[in-house]
Amino acid sequence: MRLKLPKEKMFTGPASIFRRFFAFLIDIIILDFVIIFPFRGILRDIMPNGSYKESYQFLTANSGYNTIILVVMVITGILSILYFALLEYKFNQSIGKMILGVFVKTDLKQKKFWQYLVRSIFLVPVFPFVILWVLDPLFMIFTKTHQRLSEILSKTRTVQSYSMG
Amino acid sequence: MKQKKSRKWVFIVVVLIILGLFSWFIAGIVSLFVGTDTATLSGNVALIPIKGLIVTESGRDVLGREVASSKEIVAFIEKADENKDIKAIIFEINSPGGTPVASEEIANAINKVNKTTVAWIRETGASGAYWIASATDHIIASRMSITGSIGVIGSYVEFAGFIERYNMSYQRLVGGEQKDLGDPFRRLTINEKRILQKKIDLIHGYFIEDVARNRNMKKEDMQKLATGIFYLGSEALDAGLIDAIGSKDEVEAFLKKELNITVINIAEYKKEATFWEMLSGVFNENSFFVGKGIGNALFERRVSNDIDIMT
Secondary structure, three states: OOOOOOOOEEEEEEOOHHHHHHHHHHHHHHHHHHHHHHHHHHHHHHOOOOOHHHHHHHHHHOHHHHHHHHHHHHHHHHHHHHHHHHHHHHHOOOHHHHHHOEEEEEOOOOOOHHHHHHOOHHHOOOOOHHHHHHHHHHHHHHOOOOOOHHHHHHOEEEEEEEEEO | OHHHHHHHHHHHHHHHHHHHHHHHHHHHHHHHOOOOEEEOOOOOEEEEEEEOOEEOOOOEOOOOOEOEEHHHHHHHHHHHHHOOOOOEEEEEEEEOOEOHHHHHHHHHHHHHOOOEEEEEEEEEEEOHHHHHHHOOOEEEEOOOOEEEOOOOOOOOOOOHHHHHHOOOOOOOOOOOOOOOOOOOOOOOOHHHHHHHHHHHHHHHHHHHHHHHHHOOOOHHHHHHHOOOOEEEHHHHHHHOOOOEEOOHHHHHHHHHHHHOOOOOOEEEEEEOOOHHHHHHHHHHHHHHHHHHHHHHHHHHHHHHHHOOOOO
16 A cells, blocks of 8 residues: 655755865866866976975076966866856756755856856956955855855855755 | 766766866967976986086077076086985086186086086087086096187177278267276277286186186196187096096996996986977077078179189
8 A cells, every 4th residue: 555645845955065065075076187187297397396385485486487387277277167167057066066966056037157157266266266265165154045255246056955854 | 867867977078078178288288388397207327418608597599599507507416416316417518618607606516516426528618618527526528529728708899990980989978987898889998908808817817726626736737728728638638637538438437437336327407498499499590590591692692703704
């Protein structure tokens, strides 16, 4: 006999910080293999094998290499944004988010591609976007909706499904 | 549902592949602009080439050829000295000399090294390059290498007569009587020539002093050799300016005996030129030879015009 049990009630709410963190970690590992790996040779040839202090001193003395490193970082940042933007726009999830069961939701009636670019703009390591490295986590921790500043600006939010009962 | 899921993963894989390919492409482009300081990872003997004009900063000479920068070479010497795997340093020298300061910087850096150093002079190891070679423990050159030339030169072309001929003039505006000393657009006075000569003699004195000390010779004996004349390798050996005649084999044989080892693995310390540096070097050299060819052709034509063939 089949029991007529009430359907499980689901609702979406802000994704937990830990899930979001680990989803991001998984995505970073994937980006490391796909996007950053080809530049490793160049960075290894430029940077001396030494401590941070030695590397800093080297870069200070050789400003030409700063430009190359900055160019490499900007290019990898842009490609990383594209990874997140394309997957989140198409599927509302990146690979890390798929694994951890979180997804991106838009506050607008219809999602726009610019939203998914803006929410990941912190990946470009140039001023003023580097400010988001500090502001995004603070907003995520201290706001009620647990939205990063980039998410507020892009009118998106990272959510997960919760079940009741 | 299954089809939708598989299409999803196809899209994801395609995005990753495209991003990856783009990344490799950009990395390839960027690497063309990056010249690297390479110290090969393994080896028990460092090889530091000293080729071309010896100057303090890196760059290229007027023909676009690479110069031997004392800043870079001193850095390589220090790296090789710090490397515990490196037992000795070979300086492969093929240079006509350079500026006194750059040559002295390298020579001083070699004197500070706590390992066996050998200068291997190829075609030319003269003037400043010999200064550097003299600082090593052992100098080996070919019997036909050009070495020595222990002298200083500060000659220049004076254009004063030329500009007078074409009704141009040099307007002298100086604060300090000797401020335009050596300016090629005015005549050098006898007194000024004396002043410049004194300075050249001073530098020459430092050169002789250093080389005499390096070679364990008396200053007076070195002075007799330091007329600025170059010596072939065989002559330099007789004069005590070098230690042996030979080539790479003799260098290795010396090091094997000195260090009591059977195998020598060379670790070359040099800066790799970027693709663009190599390309510009080739263009510059080609341009020079094109110009030389045109100049030669014009000269030949003028000469042939002046010669009348009579029968």
